[in-house]
Amino acid sequence: GTEKINIAIDGFSSCGKSTLAKQLAKKLNYTYIDSGAMYRAITLYFLRNHIDWTDEDEIGDALKNINLSFQPNSKTGDSEIYLNDENIEYVIRDLVIAEKVSEVAAIRPVREFAVKQQQEMGKLKGVVMDGRDIGTTVFPDAELKIFMTADITVRVERRFQELYAKNPNITIEEVKANLEMRDYIDSHREHSPLRKAADALVIDNTNLTPSEQLIKVLEECKMAVKKSV
Ligand code: CDP
Ligand code: CDP
Numbered sequence: 001g002t003e004k005i006n007i008a009i010d011g012f013s014s015c016g017k018s019t020l021a022k023q024l025a026k027k028l029n030y031t032y033i034d035s036g037a038m039y040r041a042i043t044l045y046f047l048r049n050h051i052d053w054t055d056e057d058e059i060g061d062a063l064k065n066i067n068l069s070f071q072p073n074s075k076t077g078d079s080e081i082y083l084n085d086e087n088i089e090y091v092i093r094d095l096v097i098a099e100k101v102s103e104v105a106a107i108r109p110v111r112e113f114a115v116k117q118q119q120e121m122g123k124l125k126g127v128v129m130d131g132r133d134i135g136t137t138v139f140p141d142a143e144l145k146i147f148m149t150a151d152i153t154v155r156v157e158r159r160f161q162e163l164y165a166k167n168p169n170i171t172i173e174e175v176k177a178n179l180e181m182r183d184y185i186d187s188h189r190e191h192s193p194l195r196k197a198a199d200a201l202v203i204d205n206t207n208l209t210p211s212e213q214l215i216k217v218l219e220e221c222k223m224a225v226k227k228s229v
Pocket of ligand 1: 013014015037039040103105130132133134183
C-alpha cells in the first residue's frame with residue numbers, strides 16, 4: 001500500500017530544516033508545514049497591534065483574532081502562510097520579527113494555540129513539519145524524527161546571505177547575535193524547549209549540501225514507511 005507517515009524535523013536556527021522539509025514534501029508528495037512561520041505570524045500580529053504580551057488577558061483576546069492558514073503559491077506550489085487572509089510569507093522573515101519571536105514563542109497560551117492547530121494538520125499523516133518541538137511535543141509519535149545541527153559559523157553565514165539579499169544594511173554580527181539569542185531562549189524556556197527527541201536521528205549538515213542531506217533522509221523515509229506498514 002501507500003502508507004503515509006509524519007516526519008518531524010527539529011533543530012537550531014538556520015540549520016537547513018526548511019530546505020530539507022520542502023524538498024522532502026515535494027519528493028514524497030506530502031504537505032510541508034513551517035511551524036516557525038506560525039510563531040513569526042503571531043509575533044507580527046502582536047507587534048502591529050501593540051499587544052502587551054506580558055498581559056495574559058491581552059494575549060487571550062489577541063489570539064481570538066488571529067486566523068492562520070497555509071496555501072500553496074500559485075506559481076511555485078510552495079506552501080505559504082496567511083494571517084487573516086493576508087500573505088505574510090515574505091514580511092515575517094525580517095530581522096525585526098526574528099528579534100522578538102523567541103520571546104513570543106515562549107508564552108504558554110501562544111504555544112497551546114499553535115500546537116493545537118499543528119496537531120490537527122497532522123491527523124491524516126503525510127505531513128513534514130519543521131520547528132523546535134515537533135518530535136517532542138507536536139508529534140511525539142512521528143514515524144521519522146530528524147534533529148538537525150550545523151556549526152554556528154556556517155549557520156550564520158547561510159542566514160546572512162539570505163537576509164543580505166533583501167537588505168544590504170544587515171551585518172554578520174547582527175545575524176550572529178540573533179541566532180545565538182534565539183537558540184538560547186528556545187532551548188532554555190519552560191514550555192516545550194528545543195530538545196532532541198530520544199528517538200530522533202541527528203544530522204549535522206555543516207559539510208553537506210542540500211541534495212546530499214536529501215538523499216540521506218529519503219533513505220530513512222523509505223525505512224520508516226516500511227516499518228509503519
Ligand atoms: O529562522 P529559523 O528558520 O531558524 O526559525 P523559524 O523556524 O522560523 O522559527 C522562529 C522561532 O519560532 C524560533 O526561534 C522559535 O522561537 C519559535 N519556534 C518554536 O518555538 N517552536 C517551533 N516549533 C517553531 C519555531
Ligand atoms: O529552516 P532553517 O532555519 O533550519 O534553515 P533553512 O532556511 O532551510 O536554511 C538556511 C540556509 O542554509 C538556506 O539558504 C539554505 O539554502 C542553506 N543550506 C545549505 O547551504 N546547506 C544545507 N545542507 C542546508 C541549507
